[in-house]
Amino acid sequence: MGDCDHHHHASRRDFFRRGFGGILAGASILEEACFRASWARAQARAATAHLFDVEKVAEGVFAALPKPAVLNNCNAAIFVLSRDVLVVDAHSTPSAAAALIAQIRKQITEKPVRYLVNSHFHWDHTQGDAAYKKANPQIEIISSGATKQLMSQLQRDRLKAQLETIPGLIDQVKMRRSYAKTARDRDWADDQLRQLAAYQAEMSSYPLELPTVSFDKTHVIKDAAGDLELAFNGKAHTAGDVQVFSASKKVLAAGDTIISMLPNINDGYPRPWPKTIDTAAAWKFEKIIVGHGSVQHGRERMGQFRNYIEDLTARVERARQAGTPLEDLQRSITPGSLGTLQAGGFGSWVAENLDKYAVYLGDKTPLEERLAGNVSAVYNNLGKS
Ligand SMILES: [Zn+2]
Ligand SMILES: [Zn+2]
Structure with missing residues (x-):
């Protein structure tokens, strides 16, 4: 650091x-x-001209990593199917999404985007939905039922x-x-x-576009090039996170349930989150396209991220039971005092990702700031299950 x-x-x-x-x-x-x-x-x-860096993750699977913008854009995962394309997550504006659609056509394939998955309801993953609908009125916009509900309740x-x-x-x-x-x-x-x-x-004149297909637990996109499995594996970053798994390509698109930074827990469920990652981990993937930050090769960082959430939650829970005020907790829980941030160099890897991939300059929140935010979010959201 x-x-x-x-x-x-x-x-x-x-x-x-x-x-x-x-x-x-x-x-x-x-x-x-x-x-x-x-x-x-x-x-x-x-x-360079493009809004996104497109990175090949496997044959027919790409990650779009956004370049810095004043307001946050998420990563997108792009799965090229036999006749069309599935994209996971739609960025923070229709214009950013339209830029990626153009870039897909130019750099990846001329096949149409037929499926758009909203991994969860957050603005930086869903506000671009209208651009996909405009590019292909037949598009299926897919989410969990909880995400669709949260979008209609909260987004405006x-x-x-x-x-x-x-x-x-x-x-x-x-x-x-x-x-x-x-x-x-x-x-x-x-x-x-x-x-x-x-x-x-x-x-200011934003066309809210809600998912057209929603499901509770699982949803399969059948394709000759290999099926894609969409699943709600439990509460984590929000109440309705969907992950997308390609068995044939051994790739997981994780939305914000796994990111290459410290998690955002503000709408999160710290207690069930690690178990949700364990459930997803039963899938046999080797690479993870995360919601923010670098593509993960292997499962090591996912494990560290999972353990960090569990460790932090246990520590906040003990202190809360002992009646420790939040301010004291934020002072006492430092990166150096959390074993799971030190293990395997996880904390410094997170700091590197913040520096390299944080979308907007000010988003490069120092590790300590992110940690303090996580402490208060866990403190406030402990009771959620
Ligand atoms: Zn996000
Ligand atoms: Zn999010």
Whole structure:
């Protein structure tokens, strides 16, 4: 972990909780330096035309890893079937989804996307649904019943709340721009402003597109190239996470139930989550396309991620039973004090992924910040089963 990882910043955490990357008003000099370094890397990556890096995972299976954007985009998993294509997850805007559809056609196959899976209800995985529907009106949008319900209950309100935070973010970036000392900093601010305005304009008249097919436990897509098995294996990151398994390609698309970062537990179920991963682990896969961060080769990181959730949950549970207040817990549970973050270099691998793949600069929450967020989420969600 670099020096960048040791600095906490309240406003940054607040933005992250709202689902934005931080804008870092009043950040320390050191953070500024780290931030600039991140931005230089991001600019280098953004220099190419595409929104996503497409990575071949197996024959006919691809992962689309998003380049940094002001608002988060998830990974997509792309399974090329004998006549058409199944995509897992639809990003945060119709325009981002449309960009991936175009990229699939150009770089992978001209077969139509016939199936879109919403792995769970979160905005960064579902707000692009309308673009898929527009590209192919016959498309099946598939989710668990719980996800469909959560989308219809929460999505409009959550987006509305998120849009309400954007004017404040714009003000902060403008303030930051007025302090900028270099052309690069001004360019950074201008790019943020452009992206925030574009998101605001696009999403203020947002066409909510709900799944057209939903199921409780399992759903199979039959195909001559090898069936795809969709399953709800138990509560985890949300109440309705779906995972997609290809037995013939030995690939799992995990949504946010397994990511190459610390988990997001804000809507999560910390107690059943490890068991849900164990259930999925009965499938014979060798590679995992996760919801965020690098594709996992082998099962080692999945196991570490699972153990981390179990370890953290047990520790928070004991402290809670002993009456320890949340603030004390957040102070006492540090990366160094959690064996499962140290084991096998899991914590430093997570930090690397945050640096490399966090979609928006401010999303590169230092490990400590992510951990503190996880502690409070586990604390609040312990009772959920
Ligand atoms: Zn996500
Ligand atoms: Zn999510």
